Amino acid sequence: MFELTDEQRALKQLAAEVATERYAPHARSWDELRTPLPDEERRLLGSLGLLALTLPEEYGGGGRPLIDALIVLEELAKASPLAAWPVFEASTGPARVIHLFGSEEQKKRILPAVAAGESTIAVSISEPDAGSAATDAATSARVEGDEVVINGSKRWCSGAGHAEQYLVYVRFGPEPGAAGMGAVLVDKKTPGLAFGFQEHLMGHRGVGSADMFFSDVRVPVENVIIPKGGFRNLFTAFSIERLGNSTMSLAIGQTALDRTARYVQERKQFGKEIIEFQLVQAGLADMVIQVEAARLLIYRAAVSAGTGAPSALEASIAKCFSNEMAKKVSDLAMQLHGGYGYSHEYEIERLHRDSHGWALAGGTTTMQRTRIASEYLGRRFDQRA
The missing domain is CATH 2.40.110.10 (Butyryl-CoA Dehydrogenase, subunit A, domain 2)
Structure with a gap:
């Protein structure tokens, strides 16, 4: 069981409030119009200290462990994946590569602007x-x-x-x-x-x-x-990025679950809420199991990493499971919403669309399986014919 500290709960609440009040109302239109996140929104995240939580304080970051950044990332992504993107890039993406492998001069020159939201x-x-x-x-x-x-x-x-x-x-x-x-x-x-x-x-x-x-x-x-x-050193950074990827998938699964839980208690058929039907209960239960299992795998890897990098094995397991969870759970959500799930109105179809992208980015689930076998056995497999 992973219990959040009081400080982490406060951080989670801040991120949730910003996401709900500032970004959730725009998520649908941003998706429809393919609108980039406005620069002022990125700068806002920087001013709130949410943008580069894992970067050291001397470079403008929060100096926090990886788990803290993932908590914020999930809350933002549940409201709008676009709003979460700059946090993903700054705390788990290329900015972390510069932090881990760049020179002191490079870090001082590049990272403060990223942490402030002035540059991406x-x-x-x-x-x-x-x-x-x-x-x-x-x-x-x-x-x-x-x-x-x-x-x-x-x-x-x-x-x-x-x-x-x-x-x-x-x-x-x-x-x-x-x-x-x-x-x-x-x-x-x-x-x-x-x-x-x-x-x-x-x-x-x-x-x-x-x-x-x-x-x-x-x-x-x-x-x-x-x-x-120096490319082989990047496997460390890839493991961090894969937990960011996993968390974006987790946000999809949690959002699909939350919306489905509300819907099945509101929608009535044959004179009663559809949650009264056992197959609907079973479908919802499967969603809960999948989401909670993904969260535990992500948290295990992140907590073990602390302020460093997770193990390649734990990161690949978390990514592979979370990516597939998001696809399964968003598909179940669509089924339990019926025709509404297939419509634009409830945004379930958007969650399902986005879920497939994370399963391709940062190393496909097929490649993660090869990585998992390699790490578990302590061997390296040559993919070339």
């Missing part, structure tokens, strides 16, 4: 021929004097075109696999960087997703966050 960083890793096989990336980077020159293209970049900066994973040399890879921070306005059209995705609307094209993009060598050969 998106990650750019996938390519047309390098998705789950991220170490097959071909986008190249070469050092010329005091600059790094980047050429290539990226796909499925969440936040592309909206974020101010991008943590771009590149290949510094001819060495295959992880050996030649590193990461460079690139400003949105850098000459030679271009964006493709915004993808019309099934879910995650407003976050933005587009291709990125690099044609002799030059950035200062001081922007190299991960040097050549």
Whole structure:
């Protein structure tokens, strides 16, 4: 049993109040119009100290353990996944990579603006021929004097075109696999960087997703966050990001459960509330079991991590289960809502759409299973034929 401290309960209440009063009323229209989160809303989260809870205080963050950030992330995501996105990026995404692996100069230069909501960083890793096989990336980077020159293209970049900066994973040399890879921070306005059209995705609307094209993009060598050969260190950061991903799925499941619990006690058929029917009770019970199990797996990994990183095994288990839970629970919610679940009115269909995105992002559930087997057995499996 995980009991929240008084401080954590207060943090949870603050996040819930902001989410309910400020973001919930706009969630439907943001989704319909694919509207990016307004800059002033991101700055508000920064001013409230909710944006970068896991970053150290000396860089403008909250200096809190990972579990605190996940508590806030869930409350915001239950109201609007778009409002939760900057917290996801700052507390569990690319900003944490810079915190973990960047130089002191880089941390002082980059992170305070992120913590304040003045700047956002998106990650750019996938390519047309390098998705789950991220170490097959071909986008190249070469050092010329005091600059790094980047050429290539990226796909499925969440936040592309909206974020101010991008943590771009590149290949510094001819060495295959992880050996030649590193990461460079690139400003949105850098000459030679271009964006493709915004993808019309099934879910995650407003976050933005587009291709990125690099044609002799030059950035200062001081922007190299991960040097050549340092890619394997990122597995630590990936585990943190996977718990952020898991929590976004948890928020979907909890929201679907909450709305269904209300609906089945209001909707009447054959002269009584539909919750009186045993199959409806069983469906609701299955939703409760799935959501609570996901929360316990996430909390176990996060509490074990403290202010550091969770184990790869626990993070992958949490992500795999939570991703599939969100799909199952939102589908059950749709069934128990009947025709209303399939309509736009109750927003169950939006939850179901979004659930599929998290199961693809940050390593598919298929890849998580391979990771789980690998970590459990203490072996490494080569996926190449």
